[in-house]
Amino acid sequence: MSHRAAGWHIRLRTTSDHAGIEAVFKSCLVEFPWRRPETDEVLRLRRTLSGCDCLVAHEAQAGIIGFLTLEREKAYVAHLFVHDDWRLCGVASGLLAVARDLARASLQLDVDEQNQKALKAYKAMGWTEKVGANPARGGQRRLSGP
Ligand SMILES: CC(C)(COP(=O)(O)OP(=O)(O)OC[C@H]1O[C@@H](n2cnc3c(N)ncnc32)[C@H](O)[C@@H]1OP(=O)(O)O)[C@@H](O)C(=O)NCCC(=O)NCCS
Numbered sequence: 001m002s003h004r005a006a007g008w009h010i011r012l013r014t015t016s017d018h019a020g021i022e023a024v025f026k027s028c029l030v031e032f033p034w035r036r037p038e039t040d041e042v043l044r045l046r047r048t049l050s051g052c053d054c055l056v057a058h059e060a061q062a063g064i065i066g067f068l069t070l071e072r073e074k075a076y077v078a079h080l081f082v083h084d085d086w087r088l089c090g091v092a093s094g095l096l097a098v099a100r101d102l103a104r105a106s107l108q109l110d111v112d113e114q115n116q117k118a119l120k121a122y123k124a125m126g127w128t129e130k131v132g133a134n135p136a137r138g139g140q141r142r143l144s145g146p
Helices: 015-029 038-051 091-103 116-124
Strands: 008-012 053-059 063-071 076-082 108-112 140-144
Touching: 008 091, 015 038, 015 053, 015 063, 015 076, 038 063, 038 076, 053 091, 063 091, 076 091, 108 116
Parallel strands: 076 108
Antiparallel strands: 008 053, 053 063, 063 076, 108 140
């Protein structure tokens, strides 16, 4: 998927993308003061990357501007992060659309209850809460995509 006006495109990650993926992730973690120390979150990301599909949004000058990790068989999105400079221009919607095509099913993910920005974004994209589901962590909500 490409966004001609904004100049980014979405593709599967390669091993040379890992530094860019971690840079985006770390830049976003400052918005999650309630989460565990950064090193724990980065280790969790590395474990996920070693066993899951990962899509990246790439722009020629900026490099990696966003990424999504996907447990394809469960249609479960473990990470979705877009660099602050590239928000509100369809990167997350694009990553989710490509992930849905890969999974061939409606996607699910867990979002922290404190993460009001993300909850608003998912609502705008037509995601709904899956009541009675068991999110990965306490203090999260399980959402289902359209
Ligand atoms: C949440 C996040 C992934 C959204 O990424 P994005 O690329 O800006 O999202 P998009 O541009 O694709 O926007 C999708 C829709 O959500 C809306 N939206 C995005 N951010 C929003 C916000 N902060 N408040 C309200 N609506 C928002 C957009 O307006 C758009 O709606 P539309 O389709 O009606 O126009 C991004 O803000 C982010 O990376 N946040 C930090 C990490 C995070 O919270 N990840 C989610 C973990 S579960």
